[in-house]
Amino acid sequence: MRNKKPTNNHRYKSKPHGQRILYDARGARVKSSPLTNKYVRVLLFWVLPYFVINGLIFLFVCASPRINIEVKDTNNYVTSEVEFTVKSFMPIKDLEVSLESSPIEYVKSGGTYTCTANQNGTFAVKATSLNGMQKTVFADVSTLDDTAPSVEEDSASISKGILTFNIYDTQSGVDYDSIYGIVDGDEKITPFEVDKDIGIVSMQLPVAAKVIELHFSDMVGNARSGRITVTVGGVESDNDEEADNDTDAQAETEADGTEIVSVNE
Numbered sequence: 219m220r221n222k223k224p225t226n227n228h229r230y231k232s233k234p235h236g237q238r239i240l241y242d243a244r245g246a247r248v249k250s251s252p253l254t255n256k257y258v259r260v261l262l263f264w265v266l267p268y269f270v271i272n273g274l275i276f277l278f279v280c281a282s283p284r285i286n287i288e289v290k291d292t293n294n295y296v297t298s299e300v301e302f303t304v305k306s307f308m309p310i311k312d313l314e315v316s317l318e319s320s321p322i323e324y325v326k327s328g329g330t331y332t333c334t335a336n337q338n339g340t341f342a343v344k345a346t347s348l349n350g351m352q353k354t355v356f357a358d359v360s361t362l363d364d365t366a367p368s369v370e371e372d373s374a375s376i377s378k379g380i381l382t383f384n385i386y387d388t389q390s391g392v393d394y395d396s397i398y399g400i401v402d403g404d405e406k407i408t409p410f411e412v413d414k415d416i417g418i419v420s421m422q423l424p425v426a427a428k429v430i431e432l433h434f435s436d437m438v439g440n441a442r443s444g445r446i447t448v449t450v451g452g453v454e455s456d457n458d459e460e461a462d463n464d465t466d467a468q469a470e471t472e473a474d475g476t477e478i479v480s481v482n483e
Contacts, residue, residue, distance in 0.1 A: 281307040282351035285343050289335075295363035295390040295438050298335045302355075304345045305329075312346040317359065335359045363389035366442035367434055373418075374446060381421045381430060381446070390437040392417065399446075400431045423448075 283306040290299040304310060315324050315331070318339035324331045335341060337359070344354040366387075373384035381399075385392055394414060399407045401424055411420040423430065428448050435441035 280351065281347065281349065283310060283345040283347050283353040285345055285353055285355040287341065287343060287355055287357040289341065289357055289359055289361070292361045295361075296336065298359060298361050300333050300335050300341055300357070300359065302331050302343050303329055304331070304343070306345065306347045308347040308349045308351075310345055311348050314342075314344040316342050316344075335362070338362050338364055363387075363436060363438050364440060365389070365436075366440040367392045367436050368442070369432065369434075369444050376423065376448060379423050379425070381423050383419055383432075383446075384417050385419055385434060386417050387436045390440075393435050393437050394419070396433070396435040396441070398433055400433070401427045402429055403431075 283304055285302060285304050287300065287302040290301065292298040302315075304313065315322050315333060317335055317337065319342075322333050322335070322341075324333035326332075338361075339359055341357045341359050342354060344352065346352045367385050368387070370384040370386065373382075375382055385397070392414075394409070394412045397409055397412075397419060399421055401407055405424055407421050407423070407430075409419045409421050412418070421430075430446040430448070432444040432446060433441070434444075
């Protein structure tokens with residue numbers, strides 16, 4: 219008995235230029251692996267690794283931190299809470315936080331940093347990552363009250379020995395209990411009537427008052443003083459006797475007794 223040759227279930231057909239097409243026993247074409255294509259091999263094993271490796275190198279070398287700052291509204295006009303986050307592909311090796319160029323303490327909770335600002339100004343966060351890349355972000359803190367109240371100069375007037383003026387504060391508000399005046403550097407006077415809704419203050423002046431120095435502050439303690447010079451009949455009084463005569467004459471000749479005043483804060 220003759221030995222039978224082993225059968226092969228795959229048959230080949232030749233294509234032009236020597237490329238063979240493989241078929242199985244049922245005549246179905248057997249697809250060849252994409253890796254047999256030299257262009258695919260170049261793409262997978264040379265081109266793609268080149269871009270991936272260089273992309274990672276670029277990321278490690280050039281990635282810089284990302285900083286977001288949020289200034290919270292103040293509840294007392296004295297302090298304000300500031301929150302910020304720092305995100306970075308590389309670990310952060312140095313973090314500097316300042317307010318008006320002065321370092322300020324912060325507390326970290328999770329991924330959020332919190333600090334307390336006690337003055338208005340420029341808030342800055344500077345982060346340096348492990349690869350040496352730096353990022354600095356600024357925010358403006360402007361919600362705190364660091365300005366004393368003001369007297370509207372055009373509102374000040376004297377009528378029948380009563381000084382009235384309008385005082386205002388746009389943030390914490392006027393502390394009306396803090397208002398008083400020093401007349402001619404000697405006598406202290408306080409308001410006898412205050413309209414807090416519109417900020418009108420009334421004070422009884424002594425006879426022949428020439429200069430009233432007002433003192434006032436807001437609800438957080440910002441204080442200011444304003445000097446009111448009383449001028450009778452358009453000419454500033456030079457002495458007490460002249461002031462007495464002019465004041466009496468003004469009261470007799472003008473129905474409303476209004477005198478001219480100027481305010482210098």
